[in-house]
Amino acid sequence: MARTEVVTATAWEPVIGLETHVELATATKLFCGCANQFGAEPNTNVCPVCLGLPGSLPVLNARVVEFALRIGAALRCRVPEQSIFARKNYFYPDMPKDYQISQYEEPVCIDGTLDVDGRAVGIERAHIEEDTGKTVHVGGGGRIHEAGYSLVDYNRAGVPLMEIVSRPDLRSAEEARAYVTELRALLEAIGVSDVKMEEGSLRIDANVSLRPAGDAAFGTRVEVKNMNSLRSLGRALEFEIERQAGLLDAGERIVQETRHWDEGAGVTHGLRSKEEAFDYRYFPEPDLVPLAPDAEMRAEAAAALPELPADRRARLSADWGIDEDMARILVGTPGLAEYAEAAVAAGAAPVAVARWCTGEVLAYLHEVRVAPGELALLPDGLAELVALVDDGTLSRKLAKDVLDECLRTGEHPSAVVKARGLAQVSDEGELAAVLDAIVADHADVVAAYRAGDDKVKKKKRGFLMGAAMKATRGQANPALLNRLLDQRLG
Amino acid sequence: MIPGPVDGDADADAVALAAAVRSGDRSARAVVDQHLARIDERDEELHAFLLVMADEARAAADAVDATVAAGRDPGPLAGVPVALKDVLCTRGVPTTCGSRILEGWRPPYTATVVARVLAAGGIPIGKTNMDEFAMGSSTENSSYGPTRNPHDPTRVPGGSSGGSAAAVGGGLAPLALGSDTGGSVRQPAALCGVVGVKPTYGLVSRYGLVAFASSLDQVGPFATTVADAAVLLEVIAGHDPCDSTSVPEPGPRLLEGLDDGVDGLRIGIVTELTDVEGVEPEVVAAVEQAGHALEKAGATVERVSVPSAAYGISAYYLIAPAEASSNLARYDGVRYGLRVDAGDTATMNARTRDTGFGPEVKRRIMLGTYALSAGYYDAYYGQAQRVRTLVIRDFARVYERCDALISPTSPSTAFELGARTADPLAMYLSDVCTVPSSLAGHPAMSVPFGAGAHGLPVGLQVLAPARGEAVMFRVAQVVEEAA
Numbered sequence: 001m002a003r004t005e006v007v008t009a010t011a012w013e014p015v016i017g018l019e020t021h022v023e024l025a026t027a028t029k030l031f032c033g034c035a036n037q038f039g040a041e042p043n044t045n046v047c048p049v050c051l052g053l054p055g056s057l058p059v060l061n062a063r064v065v066e067f068a069l070r071i072g073a074a075l076r077c078r079v080p081e082q083s084i085f086a087r088k089n090y091f092y093p094d095m096p097k098d099y100q101i102s103q104y105e106e107p108v109c110i111d112g113t114l115d116v117d118g119r120a121v122g123i124e125r126a127h128i129e130e131d132t133g134k135t136v137h138v139g140g141g142g143r144i145h146e147a148g149y150s151l152v153d154y155n156r157a158g159v160p161l162m163e164i165v166s167r168p169d170l171r172s173a174e175e176a177r178a179y180v181t182e183l184r185a186l187l188e189a190i191g192v193s194d195v196k197m198e199e200g201s202l203r204i205d206a207n208v209s210l211r212p213a214g215d216a217a218f219g220t221r222v223e224v225k226n227m228n229s230l231r232s233l234g235r236a237l238e239f240e241i242e243r244q245a246g247l248l249d250a251g252e253r254i255v256q257e258t259r260h261w262d263e264g265a266g267v268t269h270g271l272r273s274k275e276e277a278f279d280y281r282y283f284p285e286p287d288l289v290p291l292a293p294d295a296e297m298r299a300e301a302a303a304a305l306p307e308l309p310a311d312r313r314a315r316l317s318a319d320w321g322i323d324e325d326m327a328r329i330l331v332g333t334p335g336l337a338e339y340a341e342a343a344v345a346a347g348a349a350p351v352a353v354a355r356w357c358t359g360e361v362l363a364y365l366h367e368v369r370v371a372p373g374e375l376a377l378l379p380d381g382l383a384e385l386v387a388l389v390d391d392g393t394l395s396r397k398l399a400k401d402v403l404d405e406c407l408r409t410g411e412h413p414s415a416v417v418k419a420r421g422l423a424q425v426s427d428e429g430e431l432a433a434v435l436d437a438i439v440a441d442h443a444d445v446v447a448a449y450r451a452g453d454d455k456v457k458k459k460k461r462g463f464l465m466g467a468a469m470k471a472t473r474g475q476a477n478p479a480l481l482n483r484l485l486d487q488r489l490g
Numbered sequence: 491m492i493p494g495p496v497d498g499d500a501d502a503d504a505v506a507l508a509a510a511v512r513s514g515d516r517s518a519r520a521v522v523d524q525h526l527a528r529i530d531e532r533d534e535e536l537h538a539f540l541l542v543m544a545d546e547a548r549a550a551a552d553a554v555d556a557t558v559a560a561g562r563d564p565g566p567l568a569g570v571p572v573a574l575k576d577v578l579c580t581r582g583v584p585t586t587c588g589s590r591i592l593e594g595w596r597p598p599y600t601a602t603v604v605a606r607v608l609a610a611g612g613i614p615i616g617k618t619n620m621d622e623f624a625m626g627s628s629t630e631n632s633s634y635g636p637t638r639n640p641h642d643p644t645r646v647p648g649g650s651s652g653g654s655a656a657a658v659g660g661g662l663a664p665l666a667l668g669s670d671t672g673g674s675v676r677q678p679a680a681l682c683g684v685v686g687v688k689p690t691y692g693l694v695s696r697y698g699l700v701a702f703a704s705s706l707d708q709v710g711p712f713a714t715t716v717a718d719a720a721v722l723l724e725v726i727a728g729h730d731p732c733d734s735t736s737v738p739e740p741g742p743r744l745l746e747g748l749d750d751g752v753d754g755l756r757i758g759i760v761t762e763l764t765d766v767e768g769v770e771p772e773v774v775a776a777v778e779q780a781g782h783a784l785e786k787a788g789a790t791v792e793r794v795s796v797p798s799a800a801y802g803i804s805a806y807y808l809i810a811p812a813e814a815s816s817n818l819a820r821y822d823g824v825r826y827g828l829r830v831d832a833g834d835t836a837t838m839n840a841r842t843r844d845t846g847f848g849p850e851v852k853r854r855i856m857l858g859t860y861a862l863s864a865g866y867y868d869a870y871y872g873q874a875q876r877v878r879t880l881v882i883r884d885f886a887r888v889y890e891r892c893d894a895l896i897s898p899t900s901p902s903t904a905f906e907l908g909a910r911t912a913d914p915l916a917m918y919l920s921d922v923c924t925v926p927s928s929l930a931g932h933p934a935m936s937v938p939f940g941a942g943a944h945g946l947p948v949g950l951q952v953l954a955p956a957r958g959e960a961v962m963f964r965v966a967q968v969v970e971e972a973a
Contacts, residue, residue: 048598048599051825052820052825053598053599053826054587054597054700054701054820055579055597055599055601055696055697055698055699056599056697056698057697058734059731059732059734060734087816089819089862091819091822091839093835096820097820099816099819150835152824279864281815281862281863281864281867283812283813283862283867283871286703286705286735287704287735288735
């Protein structure tokens, strides 16, 4: 695996562990019947339980247990006979009870692994917990200290989360990104989350420390928060590794603290000082009974596992004849492999589909920040585009333009071709007439061609081809046009 | 003369009242009006109620009468007024928990037990006074002033459900609901001369009961007779899907075997709760007399030992405050109740809590926070949980040879207002006899038996193993008949 080289006097080895919070895609919240829904009007998906009103009590959502066991099976975790819920106590306005129901000493999943680029990264634990609400600071540019007042939306309060904690097995920002990419693909494959980092349904905190290369002992670790994309995770880790290396090189000590990644400034800031360190006073949640999944539930979770990303990559490479990198992009981009497979199922050639999906389609997804499943152009539309290239109706260049329009509008490629009169012209008689007119209009160029050396010949021939393409608005079949021009110049 | 409910008459008996309303002999409206009149008459002195739900009660009574008129059965509590400790959520009706911090808060939902009372034809007649957040043994910790004992208004009614106990003891309501965490139903029942029950943990839903200490809290009935308490417990018991700690079974049938007697039962007198310093001699004498009465009725009675019960109070005063410190965190001024504004959120939280909570609540939040804090958890909370395990084990051993146990409910009869307010530890010791069965999650109840100094009521505590309510009520019935 590639590693980030830290160029310093002492060679420092980064040690990284990641805590991943995954919002589970259940219909309802963790402990009540309110809808688990992103983007609803503030404080509409709330009830006495998720608002933590006096006298309310939590009741565990059975679907969450099912998802937790599925995650445990996919990460090859051990699922103990019983796990217990615990209260994590601290005051925060967006946390309705001023404690979070989580799991502490006895989590639902322990001791798993995730294969990342052929290496097993340890999973220390995965536990169930509830999400908090969201605070919006009004005025002062949204910054807490300058805000005039704050508004709290409790729609997210009580949404089910799994916190998946890796062992400190990662050694570079790139490895960390690869781990998250693989974990995200895995969670997507097993259908437990929509894994959208931008919407916060997948959130990463990183623990980073440095040690002299070769040492076994860990250095002092810093927790970095607020990375809301894979890219910012990579940038934040690279910054933090360099920051720590700089301090260590200067003979300074690393302060154990939580730091906040500032995407705009590209730096991490210290959040709270040591004397404000929280004592969460965890204790077993007396309002819930221990979670003790029976043999049947465990067996169902294992049986319910669909094809996992590694297997899918292997299958796509073998069946479609595409290279590993392409398979990695397809499977590593949420929803993209589904989209491509649907296009292939609609009859398109797999290699062409894979090439479009990992090229233009992927670029468009990044540009407009949507998931493949939300594209206006459905997979059968992409299949149609591939067919139009295959049968010679569209050149690859024209096909790009058509695809671009289809992605934006959702129009079928054939409809766009028809509306814009874009079909490639392969009619020999039509192209011959165009060329005859050009040769007649540019007798001087033809003469120069005939008299010139190779260099001149190439230039003059290019001019005539360009004129012919222009006259056919780029729709001439290039191979046929070349042959016909050669006949006239030869 | 054995002190019973003050102003007691046939009307105070819930079973008789419900029968009269169901048969059409009396209207629920008349029953309710009569009790509202009594409240008007006496509650200025007693201060059992924080809120009288006169309009709601009359409307509910009219609905019961309409049901009877339509030839349908309103249920086993038809037309019977029920006073509710102000720790139970009542939709749209202020619920304060005796605290300034919840002043003005109207819950948007109704507690399961209250809904069940309504469904059985019962009439919630008002919200009763209590020690703030159920923390106390005299109802003097209410932010809205103390309640007085109906037998002697210079004395406390006990607590924390003192308002409910005084309402029933004073004849203002035939039935009441309280909550019992370490004795908060049983001890005031004893001091007010009424029957009070703490059911098996999980038998009665806690949904809508504002939490003090979640692993100990149970809702329980107050009544003037054992049979009335059985009727109310039958109504409120049974599984509730909204409470994960609720036993997944229907509630017990208590009235059926109530008169089966105690012939052949083995009953133990718990030495650690009876023969110890601090228990008044008249109270010990009452326990002895109850033992003789049970023997006469055919039971075998012997002294038994539950050694760890002696440590119950120490364990309880770590576990209950620890859970309370977490349960009461939500009163932060952000969403409901009192808010004292400040320049930043943390200061607003602190000022709100400083203003809204009384001294005893603050004391317990601090105790509990300390008991859970890093470095002390194992020595305090952890150790208390180990004692709790011992208490359960010791009870299990005793219940191998006993069907039920008896002891005093309270070491003393009702004490004077102000007598223990300066000494929190003395106040905590009021719970010494009731706390062990709370820690074990077992049922226990107090039945009036005999009189102590100044002719004040004495409560006999009957204890039983988990889900042992049927036997416990049989014993209580014999004790009541012998009183």
